[in-house]
Amino acid sequence: MADETPRPEEVARIDYTPPGKKWMDPSVEFRKGTFCYSAAAKNLKYLDMPNPRDWQPFDKDWKLPPDWKNIILNGMKERLDKYRSFRLFMDICVRCGACADKCHFYIGSGDPKNMPVLRAELLRSIYRRYFTPAGKAFGKLAGGRELTEDVIKEWFYYFYQCTECRRCSVFCPYGIDQAEITMIGRELLNLIGCNINWVIEPDANCFRTGNHLGIQPHGFADSIEFAVDELEDMTGIRVEAPIMKKGAEILFVMPSADYFASPHYYTLLGYLMLFHEIGLDYTLSAFAGEGGNFGLFTSHEMMKRLNAKIYQEAKRLKVKWILGGECGHMWRVAHQYMDTLNGPADFLEVPKSPITGTRFDNARSTKMTHICEFTSDLIHNGKLKLDKSRNDHWNVTHHDPCNVARGMGLLEEPRYVINSVCNHFHEMPENTIREQTFCCGSGAGLGTDENLEMRMRGGLPRGNAVKYVKDKHGVNLLTTICAIDKATLPAVVDYWVGGVEVGGIHELVGNALVMKGEKERTTDLRGEPLKGKEEPADA
Numbered sequence: 001m002a003d004e005t006p007r008p009e010e011v012a013r014i015d016y017t018p019p020g021k022k023w024m025d026p027s028v029e030f031r032k033g034t035f036c037y038s039a040a041a042k043n044l045k046y047l048d049m050p051n052p053r054d055w056q057p058f059d060k061d062w063k064l065p066p067d068w069k070n071i072i073l074n075g076m077k078e079r080l081d082k083y084r085s086f087r088l089f090m091d092i093c094v095r096c097g098a099c100a101d102k103c104h105f106y107i108g109s110g111d112p113k114n115m116p117v118l119r120a121e122l123l124r125s126i127y128r129r130y131f132t133p134a135g136k137a138f139g140k141l142a143g144g145r146e147l148t149e150d151v152i153k154e155w156f157y158y159f160y161q162c163t164e165c166r167r168c169s170v171f172c173p174y175g176i177d178q179a180e181i182t183m184i185g186r187e188l189l190n191l192i193g194c195n196i197n198w199v200i201e202p203d204a205n206c207f208r209t210g211n212h213l214g215i216q217p218h219g220f221a222d223s224i225e226f227a228v229d230e231l232e233d234m235t236g237i238r239v240e241a242p243i244m245k246k247g248a249e250i251l252f253v254m255p256s257a258d259y260f261a262s263p264h265y266y267t268l269l270g271y272l273m274l275f276h277e278i279g280l281d282y283t284l285s286a287f288a289g290e291g292g293n294f295g296l297f298t299s300h301e302m303m304k305r306l307n308a309k310i311y312q313e314a315k316r317l318k319v320k321w322i323l324g325g326e327c328g329h330m331w332r333v334a335h336q337y338m339d340t341l342n343g344p345a346d347f348l349e350v351p352k353s354p355i356t357g358t359r360f361d362n363a364r365s366t367k368m369t370h371i372c373e374f375t376s377d378l379i380h381n382g383k384l385k386l387d388k389s390r391n392d393h394w395n396v397t398h399h400d401p402c403n404v405a406r407g408m409g410l411l412e413e414p415r416y417v418i419n420s421v422c423n424h425f426h427e428m429p430e431n432t433i434r435e436q437t438f439c440c441g442s443g444a445g446l447g448t449d450e451n452l453e454m455r456m457r458g459g460l461p462r463g464n465a466v467k468y469v470k471d472k473h474g475v476n477l478l479t480t481i482c483a484i485d486k487a488t489l490p491a492v493v494d495y496w497v498g499g500v501e502v503g504g505i506h507e508l509v510g511n512a513l514v515m516k517g518e519k520e521r522t523t524d525l526r527g528e529p530l531k532g533k534e535e536p537a538d539a
């Protein structure tokens with residue numbers, strides 16, 4: 001935690017009094033800790049994106065292109081013509097206010113422009129002024145605003161204070177999807193080179209090497225080899241982890257954090273153990289070594305460019321179908337966009353478990369099945385030998401990632417797996433889980449250190465719910481199936497709660513899985529002693 005980040009007691013004193021200035025006033029103060037730094041010119045150049053230059057949001061002069069206003073208005077027109085949903089969302093809000101208090105950034109900051117209805121209005125007011133007869137004729141009286149440089153700065157501030165989590169849309173009687181509005185807002189900003197580095201650098205890395213972290217194929221292979229060695233030490237079994245094996249039945253795609261970050265890495269160990277134990281004919285690939293897709297936080301075009309590798313690699317390796325690991329935005333893209341962006345994937349088959357024979361008809365279009373669906377099916381059919389007591393040192397609660405829970409409706413399978421591999425599971429309050437889950441506060445590319453205060457503010461509702469189950473049930477592990485969550489929730493729970501670890505579901509599966517021929521297990525995948533196997537205190 002950065003030294004200058006305000007303490008939790010200070011941040012928790014939230015002032016919900018509306019500010020004196022009118023909402024139409026676009027002026028914004030770029031206060032340290034509440035915004036993200038601009039994208040480095042070298043990354044924009046690499047991606048061939050407009051207006052690469054050195055600048056920062058707190059600069060007076062943003063060095064916009066001379067015709068920036070036309071670029072934005074033309075970009076808006078193009079998108080209004082192209083996306084029916086965008087035009088609909090600009091037209092139909094009745095300002096009922098049902099969404100107003102549902103955003104974690106509003107709850108944690110008290111800033112009315114973080115109310116979803118008002119965040120959308122920042123764009124909608126420009127739509128009204130330039131694209132509706134009433135706005136053209138009556139301007140401000142019809143809710144229209146002039147497009148000025150201050151409006152661009154305001155968009156930047158607030159569209160990068162929305163994690164595209166879609167919680168607000170659950171409560172909107174019209175189903176207005178603020179994430180889609182934010183996506184368009186960011187897309188327009190990209191046209192004039194106003195973007196954040198934490199999104200654009202992963203995009204550039206991904207475009208160059210296939211993964212966000214810029215890991216080269218030999219680095220990928222090294223990491224997997226390291227995991228295989230570690231597993232051998234722990235279990236006495238050398239698992240196979242094939243890389244780029246042509247003709248394998250299944251291509252397994254995971255977020256790069258799983259093989260390069262902690263606590264994600266323990267999830268990777270769990271996958272490798274599981275696949276070995278059931279004798280799965282699968283392959284990993286360095287070229288499809290990233291399921292995550294920061295294009296979702298950039299533009300539809302970038303999302304398509306970065307997603308293309310998955311089907312291409314499946315085709316090159318001649319697999320039958322694709323299995324996907326624990327990731328959030330990978331699944332939003334895979335589930336909602338992939339088959340129209342880069343499909344149809346007619347060269348693949350409808351996923352079918354080679355172990356149980358179950359056909360995953362829900363994936364008949366994408367040809368990609370979620371690891372929690374796959375593992376639930378194995379457990380349901382009695383294909384795994386599991387010792388739940390090996391997770392007895394954990395009191396578990398589960399965070400539904402926004403993109404998996406709301407984005408693809410995967411609600412029961414994670415719980416089924418958790419309850420099958422551990423004895424102590426406790427749900428957080430109902431209005432903070434499943435479809436109503438609260439965002440970690442750092443998704444959609446906002447997980448940077450310079451933005452830490454805003455992240456902690458956005459993480460307050462989630463932190464609060466974790467504290468509730470920690471105080472009530474002694475919860476000490478928060479599971480999640482999203483790589484961004486695994487990277488950002490540790491800071492959130494340390495800040496708001498303390499004493500709670502974060503981990504993946506397949507880490508718990510790996511702990512509980514009894515492998516044929518394994519040596520006696522005394523530790524979990526983190527190397528911590530299992531309950532009852534602790535060394536005596538004086539040893």
Ligand code: SF4
Pocket residue numbers: 102103104105114115116119161162163164165166167168169178179182439
């Ligand atoms: S999508 Fe999420 S972050 Fe964005 S306004 Fe809605 S609730 Fe807030």
Ligand code: SF4
Pocket residue numbers: 092093094095096097098099100116117171172173174175176
């Ligand atoms: S709930 Fe929907 S209709 Fe009501 S104010 Fe929010 S976005 Fe508008």
